[in-house]
Every structure is written in C-alpha cells, then in structure tokens.
Amino acid sequence: MSHKGTNWAIQQRGLPPATKLVLWHLCDRHNPDYGCFPSQAQLAYDAECSRSALNDHLARLEAAGLIRRERRIDPKTRKQQNTRYILGFEEEFAQGALL
Numbered sequence: 001m002s003h004k005g006t007n008w009a010i011q012q013r014g015l016p017p018a019t020k021l022v023l024w025h026l027c028d029r030h031n032p033d034y035g036c037f038p039s040q041a042q043l044a045y046d047a048e049c050s051r052s053a054l055n056d057h058l059a060r061l062e063a064a065g066l067i068r069r070e071r072r073i074d075p076k077t078r079k080q081q082n083t084r085y086i087l088g089f090e091e092e093f094a095q096g097a098l099l
Contacts, residue, residue: 002030
C-alpha cells in the first residue's frame with residue numbers, strides 16, 4: 001500500500017465516483033519499491049464492478065492523464081503478465097511523458 005498514492009488519489013477532482021474508486025484501489029495496490037501490478041480480476045473485485053466496467057474506468061483514467069498502462073509479456077513463455085500501472089504521482093510517470 002502506498003500512503004502517498006492513496007492520498008494523491010483522494011485529491012483528484014472531476015472524476016465519476018466509481019472511476020475514482022478504481023484509481024484509489026490502484027493506488028492502494030501500489031508498492032513504492034516494485035510498482036503496481038494487480039490483476040484485472042482483483043481490481044474488478046476490489047471495486048465491485050465487472051471487468052468490462054473496469055476497463056471503461058481504466059480508459060477514463062488514462063484519457064485524463066492520471067495513469068499509464070504498460071502491458072507486459074513473459075520473455076520465456078510469451079504469455080501475457082499482469083499489466084503494470086504507472087500512476088500519476090510516480091516519478092516514472094513524468095519521465096514517460098518526456099519520451
């Protein structure tokens with residue numbers, strides 16, 4: 001859990017309540033040392049919504065410039081791994097905007 005992240009999520013304004021709840025849960029799952037990698041199933045469970053609704057909320061958060069999604073593939077098995085969510089309060093988020 002990232003206190004910095006959850007405090008940042010609470011301060012965000014102008015989001016629909018359910019979208020803000022998804023942002024809060026993303027921040028709650030953030031580990032300052034390793035990042036944020038929850039499965040969609042876990043996020044949907046946490047936010048009490050369907051996976052399709054979750055994807056709508058994630059798209060809104062990305063369009064609002066609050067998160068960035070980084071899809072990952074295991075180099076050995078070529079299987080998709082949990083998405084990495086880079087959150088707006090992380091240093092990496094600002095660095096990615098410069099690329």
